[in-house]
Amino acid sequence: MSAAPAAFLASEAVERHFPRASLLIPSLEAALANFSSGAEGGVVQPVRTVVPVQKYNGFLGVMPAYSAMDDALTTKLVTFYEHKKDSSVPSHQAIVLLFDPRNGSLKAIMDGSIITAKRTAAVSAIATKFLMPADAEVLCILGAGVQAYSHYEVFIEQFSFKEVRIWNRTKENAVKFARSVMGPVQVCSSAQEAVIGADVIVTVTMATMPILFGEWLKPGAHINAIGASRPDWRELDDEVMKNSVLYVDSREAALNESGDVILSRAEIFAELGEVVKGTKPALPEKTTVFKSLGMAIEDTVAAKLVYDSWSAGN
Ligand SMILES: NC(=O)C1=CN([C@@H]2O[C@H](COP(=O)(O)OP(=O)(O)OC[C@H]3O[C@@H](n4cnc5c(N)ncnc54)[C@H](O)[C@@H]3O)[C@@H](O)[C@H]2O)C=CC1
Numbered sequence: 001m002s003a004a005p006a007a008f009l010a011s012e013a014v015e016r017h018f019p020r021a022s023l024l025i026p027s028l029e030a031a032l033a034n035f036s037s038g039a040e041g042g043v044v045q046p047v048r049t050v051v052p053v054q055k056y057n058g059f060l061g062v063m064p065a066y067s068a069m070d071d072a073l074t075t076k077l078v079t080f081y082e083h084k085k086d087s088s089v090p091s092h093q094a095i096v097l098l099f100d101p102r103n104g105s106l107k108a109i110m111d112g113s114i115i116t117a118k119r120t121a122a123v124s125a126i127a128t129k130f131l132m133p134a135d136a137e138v139l140c141i142l143g144a145g146v147q148a149y150s151h152y153e154v155f156i157e158q159f160s161f162k163e164v165r166i167w168n169r170t171k172e173n174a175v176k177f178a179r180s181v182m183g184p185v186q187v188c189s190s191a192q193e194a195v196i197g198a199d200v201i202v203t204v205t206m207a208t209m210p211i212l213f214g215e216w217l218k219p220g221a222h223i224n225a226i227g228a229s230r231p232d233w234r235e236l237d238d239e240v241m242k243n244s245v246l247y248v249d250s251r252e253a254a255l256n257e258s259g260d261v262i263l264s265r266a267e268i269f270a271e272l273g274e275v276v277k278g279t280k281p282a283l284p285e286k287t288t289v290f291k292s293l294g295m296a297i298e299d300t301v302a303a304k305l306v307y308d309s310w311s312a313g314n
């Protein structure tokens, strides 16, 4: 007897079954808490394997995870390449494979790019809910790529900022961003101009050297640091790292993969999952950094959401 053929869910299907990042917030909060609960949480997730493709300035990441609570088993394959200016190919491409955990059969192959964009933004929204200052009014986004759009969408839905600012290395992409999203966005000519006075900052660039400097920060600001996922890459300078309370998605990953954490030698205060569980405090009155590297378990719960909706015929 052979297993039923795996379903293929292309990006349109994934989008249809996962139309808003916020749909994933409850299951992501549970997954983050389970991840930070050790063996009791039932999450098995090794630090991802990353294969450098040096000749072409690219990387292949392999991200497997199993969640006993969700009874879901996946692996994501994600490539990330430094953007060539004239490239029509996205810098990040991904697929997620969903297996039947009872027998190892492949149940589905799905586009992973939308999942990556939305689950990352949803995790940042969770961190922001806990860590942003009580009277946050100004949101600043540094970068204008895929993650900038997904973060904007969920942040505008979940919070009520009075002002949104964007800066991008290539200004025309920041202008394009401001023209294509629903609400008003102020395009800034420098990162410094965008950051000064901001309450919540999202760094979503492919920078390998700092683009955010501590001297610009408003005390009490909250930063979601999403890029710089290699041990020798930075988005934040030492002053940001040393003068903030540092939260991470995974301690183990941060100490292996994050240049911002490794090179600054900043002390990790807590995993976000510990804050969700209530075993470590959120300190929204302090200047805080959430250093996100992206976890396989986030893809697992997203793939389950998509597959369950698809198989129910929604
Ligand atoms: N933490 C997580 O879970 C995840 C993190 N990421 C990371 O988020 C970042 C953004 O990803 P996407 O939006 O998908 O990429 P993208 O290629 O769509 O956008 C990248 C943006 O960075 C800008 N940029 C490129 N080089 C730069 C430099 N040297 N200095 C300043 N800006 C620069 C580009 O102009 C563009 O606006 C990347 O670093 C990516 O690896 C991506 C997926 C998940």
Ligand SMILES: O=C([O-])C1=[NH+]CCC1
Pocket: 061, 078, 080, 092, 116, 229, 293, 294, 295
């Ligand atoms: O979690 C993820 O998929 C990634 N993090 C950095 C590059 C891709």
